[in-house]
Amino acid sequence: MRHKWKIKGQIERDLQNPEYKKRFDMDYEAFKLAVQFLLALEKKHWSYSDLARAIGTQKGHISRDLKGGGLRTASISRISKIANALDLKFFAVCVSDKKVKAATPIIKKLIAA
Secondary structure, X not given: OOOOOOOOOHHHHHOOOHXXXXXXXXXXXXXXXXXXXXXXXXXXXXXXXXXXXXXXXXXXHHHHHHHOOHHHOOOXXXXXXXXXXXXXXXXXXXXXXXXXXXXXXXXXXXXXX
């Protein structure tokens, strides 16, 4: 008889903690935004320096925002400037918890288009 081991990974255990899950979810949203910006940078063949020049800031600030998790605490104005420089439009959308499941596929479809 074989024993089926059920081993949970550390992240799965951590996500059972409501406080950790809340922080994880918030950080994950900022991570997804940073990925969108990085893909747009790549598409334009721009470096961090090019983006910094376009929005009138220093390369180090761009690095902090896109590598160091700085988007999590960046102002909406700053995020919007970065998006505009990358030929993107930033939409700040709030969705009730009850409608997240219904809204998510629609938003993902719009982003992928």
